Amino acid sequence: MTASVVIVGGGLAGLFCALKLAPRPVTVLATSPLGEGASSAWAQGGIAAAMAEGDTPEMHTADTLAAGGGIVDEAITLAMAREAGDRVRDLLSFGVPFDKDLEGHLVQSREAAHSERRIVRVRGDMAGAAIMQALIAAVRSTPSITVREGITAEALLTDGKKVTGVTARDETGNLIHYHASDVVLATGGIGHLYAVTTNPKEACGNGISMAAEAGAVIADAEFVQFHPTAIAIGRDPAPLATEALRGEGATLVNKAGKRFMLALHKDAELAPRDIVARGVFAEIQAGRGAFLDCRTAIGPRFAEAFPTVYATCQSAGINPTTDLIPVAPAEHYHMGGVLTCPQGRSSCEGLWAIGEVASTGVHGANRLASNSLLEAIVFAARVAEALPAETGPVTATQAPPARAIPFDPDLVEMLRQTMTDHLGVIRTKTGLMTAIWTLADIEATGEAPEIIAMARAALCVAAAAYARHESRGGHYRSDYPESDPALAHRSKFTLDDIRAIVAQVIG
Secondary structure, eight states: OOEEEEEEOOSHHHHHHHHHHTTSOEEEEESSSTTTSOGGGGOOSOEEOOOSTTOOHHHHHHHHHHHTTTOOOHHHHHHHHHHHHHHHHHHHHTTOOOOBOTTSOBOEEOOTTOSSOOEEOSTTTOHHHHHHHHHHHHHHTOTTEEEEESOEEEEEEEOSSBEEEEEEEOTTSOEEEEEOSEEEEOOOOOGGGSSSBSSOTTOSSHHHHHHHHTTOOEESTTOEEEEEEEEOSSOSSOOBOOTHHHHTTOEEEOTTOOOGGGGTOTTGGGSOHHHHHHHHHHHHHTTOOOEEEOTTTTGGGHHHHOHHHHHHHHHTTOOTTTSOEEEEEEEEEESOEEEOOTTSBOSSBTEEEOGGGEEOSSSTTSOOTTHHHHHHHHHHHHHHHHSOSOEEOOEEEEOOOOOOOOOOHHHHHHHHHHHHHHSSSSBOHHHHHHHHHHHHHHHHHOOSHHHHHHHHHHHHHHHHHHHOOSOBTTBOBTTBOSOOGGGOSOOEEOHHHHHHHHHHHHO
16 A cells, blocks of 8 residues: 655754655645744754764763763664764755865864764854755755645544544635645744744644644653753844854853853853753843853854854844853753654654654753754654655645634733743742643633644643652752652653643642
8 A cells, every 4th residue: 555644844854854755755734935934944053973083973872861861762862873974964965065174074063061073064053044945955856745835734633543644724724634644743842832932933832732632642841951042132032142152162151251150060151051051040030141252262253153143143233252142041942742763653653753843762851962953864864764665645635614713912922921931941839830720721711723732732841840850951940959860761641641730730
């Protein structure tokens, strides 16, 4: 029997998977025009790959384990690190212009918690945009890939035993059923669930919501990474000051000019992200402010070395060669997501997940810098390899007309502020209970499908955080500030489990 494959999401993971499937037919559903709504395009640092002389996949794995808070799956991570070089070479073949030296060797930089210089990048801070530009061009020229833009997935179709397709809405509000034998979720993360985030609005957790509603297991939902150095200039999303700046020697100081990270970790500014984020958060809460000082380490090289950050600063009236850059923690990456096996299969037959929507076990409680793009391409390639050898076209049918439901922006604002206030860098039992009450009410009273989906995904994060009575990686509770060795394992919940935790809280 010929299979049919639909990929939900037009970011790095989805497009790479589609290209690796070629010449097998595949349909890609994208909410926005390709490249416009993908978090991948905003990634600045690059891709972690142990390709330099003296570096090894084993060393890369050791760094990942050290950053991951004790719950990284070592075997899966080592396998990923060993595949990194091949996947980078795939990207080169698709035309990605990674930085090279005069002899044609890849230039690799160092980022926080890496023991070696192993980040392949493009013009310092333009890796995500350059990778996406190259992949979009490749996808547009590949006849086997059908792209449907302006299509927002709302639910997974099932026959009671397996996932059989996707229900989606087009830009005019019409519902369409896309029937397929296999669905690959590549919908991105949950950043837009937070009021302060570095992610685009498309990263709203709908993949987790759809998968949970279909019965899939959600893993590690409580572990959310906050980038320590979002540029604090009042924009939504918050622009990012790449970690590579600190890798090049930039320091974090308060308004008195004191380097506060020296007292918090032996690696100071290059400590794991959760530690740096809490350090920045503490300075801001204490009224001392937090700033990135690039004046000595980068100085006059800034415009050429980091053009994206430079342009952002300039647009806000900041000259980073002579001025301090105000920074604050912002939601950046979700370590949790749809639980998958090493080949990318979810716990639901016919459903696969790749990229940030997935939880593969390689990030643990705290993602190592630049491992996210690597994970996306490694597991996208694995899913393409594991999918049936013969595929055919996806069929689409018009769903019955749906009544227009008004979208309530006030509910969205309440949800996002609740997440930032109570599920941010530091969490408390009282705050988590408040969040669960609020989010459950939004899910129950909201009418628009996208708001209900946002609330459902947010409840997965809140309930998992409430259930973990310790601090580990990106999950820090001031009422349980230490890690509990008995809890050094991944969390796994179905939607029924989440509902039970919510019921326990609200009575």
